[in-house]
Amino acid sequence: GAAITGPSREVAFVFQDYGRALLPWRTVQANVSLALEAAQVPVADRPGRIARVLKTVGLSAHADKFPAQLSGGMQQRVQIARCLAQQPDVMLMDEPFGALDAMTRETLQDELARLVREEGLTVMFVTHDLEEALYLGDRVIALRSNPTPALPSLAALIEVPLPQPRDQLSTKEHPEFLRLRRELYHYLGH
Template sequence: MSAAVIPLQKAGGKPEPLIAFRRVDLDLGGRPILRGIDLEIARGEFVCVVGPSGCGKTTLLRLLGGLLAPTGGEVSYAGGPVAGPSANVAIVFQDYGKALLPWRNVAGNVSLALEAAGVPRGEREARIAPLLRKVGLDAHAERFPGQLSGGMQQRVQIARCLAQEPTLLLMDEPFGALDAMTRQALQDEVLRIVQASRMTVLFVTHDLEEAIYLGDRVIALRPHPGRVAATFEVDLARPREQLATREAPQFLRLRRALYDFIESAER
């Protein structure tokens, strides 16, 4: 994993954000999807994005990944405009079943990222083993995605993203299709991994509690067209803990505020 990144200090004293959206508009097929998005994310920050369906959460993430270009305004990454996909940015897609190569086994799917990075064949295996250990799949390296549970498939995708050694990890409702127990286990795994690697994370979810549990900050979007409606700072101690954190008064207060907000946004 990449070494600890010290935020660059600008002359003014405020650290330069890793990501900045400046008055970003996006239209798809003539329909406005996002309007006037202004957003900054600092290095090492874990930011969650919530909002009702149709608010452009996924679109926001695809803009950052370089899979879409804004219609107006600018999306910048590390000081320069995002011009396309970059090896520093990885996406964990929502639909793990369609994000893995069904004809490659677990190790082969992780290897894909190493092949893309030009890692020589001989070195790949030594890089894959620790990644699989990190996501708890070391015993399943030879199995094919079709033989794995949903949670395990999503772990494969996470391992493949980690193999990229990205600075920025984008996660698009990664646990939305998993059962509650698996979801909680994966939330903790992701927190642990992110903590150890000092990655910056943008995490899209429709689960408000998940957003509070994971994030340093929760950004709420309003739909038709999508725009930033409110930002909630999450002042919960880390490392977080499924029971204690979720019972903390700040957690409950934030949960209340977010629910109230979403309800008013949907009305």
Template sequence: MAAPLLAFDRVAITLGGREILSPTSFEVGRGEFVCIVGPSGCGKTTLLRAASGLVAPSGGTVRRNGIAVTQPSREVAFVFQDYGRALLPWRTVQGNVALALEAAGVPAKVGLTAHAQKFPAQLSGGMQQRVQIARCLAQAPQLLLMDEPFGALDALTRHGLQDEVARLVAEQGLTVLFVTHDLEEAIYLGDRVIALQADPGPGRPSLARMLDVPIPRPRDQLTTKEHPAFLALRRELFGFIEQGHG
């Protein structure tokens, strides 16, 4: 068996003297879409930062392709919730997307059609987030990390972008680790959902649940959300989050 693309092996993270992530182990296979949910402050962003090499674990190891992650890599792309700060305001849409290509030494030839020559301030939130995602995909990453990318968008825009990301990920065979507050979004997008708990208590891992999502693809906003497996998973995750613990 080939090594999983990403492996957390008893990863613990202490920041400012507090254990933010208690020893957590899981793997993400190539081409898998794994979503992470959990209450605010339970360490979701910290976990993504560790996956990207921006934060060093205080215990355990993060491995990508079997090799310990010690620093950020061009092969890992990070989509932030705050698109307003992720885009360079003085660059056009085309210029922002081209950044990733310039960093990789690839000539820019990205046409974002009608909006290519606009500046971020001239775009809606949904469109700005699209640009940030396009820039990450232009990087042709091995692993795509997304931190509540649609959290600031209205429901209609969010659903549109969910479907667009699901389609692009399938087309390009990408591996994704996706953090969200939205349990339905996690089930809708994921092959698996991992639920973290805050303050698990001494000796207990942050990872509280790992659920498979046995719903066929392509999915769609109406029928998928009526699928019996969708409803059962939603019930289980809501129960877990509302109790506030595992």
């Protein structure tokens, strides 16, 4: 209900290209600290917050490493930790797992789902992967690639009533998951 007129500390953005989102001359903890510096969090309060978010994303043992010393999945978790450090209400994610291998992608999907449950975050997640959208989402908004006045950009709004927490195997084999996948596939004009 409130107009958004500029950047807000209540909203964090996780970029698609994690490699360019991190400062290569800063360690993992220094990259996370960037969000706290921008928010002018007192220096004495930073180490505790950094340690908490690095533990949350499973990177405590890598705090003193530089981005080049990390895998792609670990770099993406650093970016997520930096966003979590600012304690947002909403996290916007632009295809954050698109460039990762399948196993890392599934691990981070489960990690994100856990963070949403435990931290009470609201996440708007952009993806071109139908299964990822259904696996992570409570609601999927499907957009057309070429909207026209006759066919506006909103193709469908689909509620995802699958039970939480979800599992990579059983959820994706669930009859309702398969039905929703078919429905979403249809809406996107395939």
